[in-house]
Amino acid sequence: MSLLSPTKPEPTPASGPASGTAPTGGPATTGAPAASPASPTPRLLHALHEDLHVVVARDPSVRGAKEAVLHPALTALWAHRVAHRMHGRGLRIPARLLARWARRVTAVEIHPGAVLGRRVFIDHGAGVVIGETAVVGDDVTMYHQVTLGAVGWWSDNKRPEGDRRHPVVGSGVVLGANSTVLGPVTVGDRAVIGAQALVNKDVPGGARVLAPTAVIKEPGRRPELMEDVFTVIASAGSW
Numbered sequence: 001m002s003l004l005s006p007t008k009p010e011p012t013p014a015s016g017p018a019s020g021t022a023p024t025g026g027p028a029t030t031g032a033p034a035a036s037p038a039s040p041t042p043r044l045l046h047a048l049h050e051d052l053h054v055v056v057a058r059d060p061s062v063r064g065a066k067e068a069v070l071h072p073a074l075t076a077l078w079a080h081r082v083a084h085r086m087h088g089r090g091l092r093i094p095a096r097l098l099a100r101w102a103r104r105v106t107a108v109e110i111h112p113g114a115v116l117g118r119r120v121f122i123d124h125g126a127g128v129v130i131g132e133t134a135v136v137g138d139d140v141t142m143y144h145q146v147t148l149g150a151v152g153w154w155s156d157n158k159r160p161e162g163d164r165r166h167p168v169v170g171s172g173v174v175l176g177a178n179s180t181v182l183g184p185v186t187v188g189d190r191a192v193i194g195a196q197a198l199v200n201k202d203v204p205g206g207a208r209v210l211a212p213t214a215v216i217k218e219p220g221r222r223p224e225l226m227e228d229v230f231t232v233i234a235s236a237g238s239w
Contacts, residue, residue, distance in 0.1 A: 035170030035186045038117030038137050044081060051077050054119045073125030076108035087112035133164045137171035145178040
């Protein structure tokens with residue numbers, strides 16, 4: 001049985017990177033962005049098992065599976081896996097109650113209608129918001145305060161019933177701390193959205209979206225941009 005809502009057609013499995021491997025960002029491509037859909041997961045327990053071990057693989061502060069169980073974002077992911085199944089079966093109120101509990105306990109708010117792929121990793125977790133029609137692919141890594149949101153009720157209320165309001169995030173994407181992706185945009189596979197970046201347009205696969213870096217002002221000298229190797233190649237996460 002799939003984790004995806006039965007009311008939606010199940011996409012074909014994506015060929016995302018293997019669990020625990022870092023996504024490789026290449027140069028930006030031209031044309032329409034490519035985003036692999038979240039692959040259907042046949043068994044809930046298998047998905048929960050993958051969620052547990054991806055915490056061990058991607059969080060250097062976690063020493064093993066027993067410690068990973070205490071990771072706050074893991075609680076949010078597990079609750080969402082269950083709430084999403086309930087939501088897809090028409091149990092909307094119980095699903096919302098479970099999501100509300102998870103938000104209170106973990107500070108991660110994931111709407112039960114959102115589709116999350118396999119081996120999604122949320123580091124730290126605090127302040128993450130994922131909207132109802134968002135789709136997150138396999139092997140996605142996101143840091144704290146990431147928002148996958150809509151542009152606002154003044155626009156969304158005019159959309160036809162069933163239209164997507166939230167982003168589609170491809171497989172292997174990294175979303176840095178406090179990055180924000182708004183509206184029915186598509187972020188292509190293995191793109192990197194840097195810390196503090198605001199995205200409201202499609203992002204090609206393999207591209208890097210970096211927010212302006214800080215300016216250093218030493219006493220008696222002109223301000224200078226922090227131009228170093230990390231400005232160009234950093235994954236824009238949070239260490």
